[in-house]
Amino acid sequence: MTSPALDTLFTWIRTESPTHDVAGVNLMMDLVVEQMKGAPVAIERIRGEQGLGDALILRAGPQTDEPAILIMSHLDTVHPVGTIERDLPLRIEGDRLYGPGVYDMKASAWFSLEAFKEVARKGTAARPLIYLVTPDEEIGSPMTRSIIEDLARRSAYALVTEPSRDGGQVVTARKGVGRFDVHVEGRPAHAGSRHAEGRNAIYEAARQILAIEAMTDYTRGVTTTVGMVSGGTAVNTIPQHCSFPVDLRVETVADGEALTRAILGLTPHHPDFKITVTGGMNRPPYERTEGTSKLFDHAKSLAAEIGFDLVSAPRVGGGSDGNFTAALGVPTLDGLGIDGNGAHTLQEYGVISTIAPRQELMKRLMETLR
Template identity: 40%
Template sequence: MTMHSSADVRVEEMLDDLRRLVEVESPSRDLEALRASAGVVAEMIERRLGGRAVLVESRVGPHVHWSGGGDPRVLVLGHHDTVFPLGTLARRPFRLDQGRVTGPGVFDMLGGLVQAVHGLAALDDRTGVEILVTADEEVGSGASRALIEERARACGAVLVFEGAGEGGALKTGRKGCGTFELSVRGRAAHAGLEPEAGVNALVEAAHQVLDLAALSRPEAGTTVTPTMASAGTTDNVVPAEATVTVDVRVETEGEKERIESAFANLRPHLDEVEIVVRGAVGRPPMPRSASERLFRLARRLLPGVEGVAVGGGSDGNFTAALGVPTLDGLGAVGGGAHADHEYVVVDAMVPRARLVTGLVEAIREEFGPAGAPRAADR
């Protein structure tokens, strides 16, 4: 399989665009910052690809949608929100040093957005290609999920530009993930004068933490991890309230159902305690089967590239759960997602952009409408 294009991919231009994106900070839920960020993303897309990038308003900030026209065939999926608060850039500015780019959001996932756009710019023909860059991936995609699913169904193949796995691996499977919050209500009392008159919400929460941790099944890929807890008001009062936050990761739909049922059926250990559970496994698992066809194409274009299943979730979980072929981890090669040492390897940027070019050409050649295989592939 060969790649044909009339345009070259230039790393200097990619770095210029990456700097522009990084220097417009875009923390999730900050509507003003996200509006500015969406504007910069839209400008980059229009400048490199032509046409019009539309801002799709939502309660959490604008998503960016662009279409190359024609019948939809490929959805390029990403997000422009980041996890870093405003002011991070002043402490950790965009910097190029010894072959690495650093700065807030470079790996997750602004570098991937730049690679995607520049890879598409190298195509002679961009018809059938859509780009969707959402504003709320880092906080669960509650305001973008329906749009993501709509465009994935319409296009029939999805390329996700989250950061690559270790060594540049593509992400061929992801665990489903969710967050649960357990609220415990007991009764306050003086801890010295009459502790027996109280109902200790902290003691109840401790029992529940042990019960919840026991739901893990590492052999099945399921982890249930209590991550935060709070209780009490002062040191001499039986705590009347406690909360526990729990991170859940699952590999299969069956385990998702088991965990959600277990949370729904939690019962108190102490008398006169009330328990309220909120949450769900919001991102369904992304099975390896969802990526098989696209991963085969990628390996033809980039021989030796590995595929890995990872514990983190992305918007690719939603599209894979629909049965739409989905390949993830096509973004920047680097590391340190959500950390101060986040970085992108510069030498990998051009090859990854060219992979985008080749994948889009291959999908249009080998997939029928809405991702249906050609007769020879059935």
């Protein structure tokens, strides 16, 4: 990888872009527009909504009505602004490039866009190419889900540049993700003089949390997690309110529907409490279909020609925008990005030597998927 290329990628990493920092995300979108200069690429910029940054739709390749190859990257990250100065400085150690968002997923987006630009310049695309760059994947794609699904319905394949797994494995199946918010209301009272009159919302929430956590079933690939709890006003006051979010992961649509009903149907153990639950399935399960298996086999043969072995990971627990395309029946290959580790942590890094072969694979996929 050349120094000018690394310098460009360094600029991307230095441009911190947590999801809700609209200015940072939009600076990243500006860098993509700059990257496409000089290439025959049509650029549509979609103004951000819901307090989020902009999205980009890039089009290239044959101008026909045949279904397209849809490529998807997100440029929002989870690290707050200042992480690169304080906790995760940009640096190279051997074959590792460290920095916030380098693994998930700026390096992958950068080299995939380079491959897209090269194919556009050469005019070698097998089908029309649509590249969607999003600002909100890390929070479930609330703004761009409808865009993703609309483009997917007009596409023959979907390629997702999320980072690869465990030594470079690509992703052909993911769990579905559900997100819920639970609010428990009790009755406040003085903890000393009026204890019997109170109804402790935290106590009732704890009982509900036990029921929710008991819904986990590893044999079916179902997990439920309550990772945060908020409640109470003072140590000497019976708490009136308690709230907590629920994370749900499922392997099948049927389990998603069943667990959604169970969580939305939570009832209090005593009529003096009130429980309100909102939410639902955030991402549908991404199940490996025959079409996705054929797509993986094709990518594996291309990788062999390039000089590396492409391996499919077991079903992945985390969701991505590939869940949306796969749920619509579009053959979807995910995890096509850089190898590395430490996503969402202060040890995040990408493996530099995997960039060039992965970029070549992306290019060849765009040129050969018919």
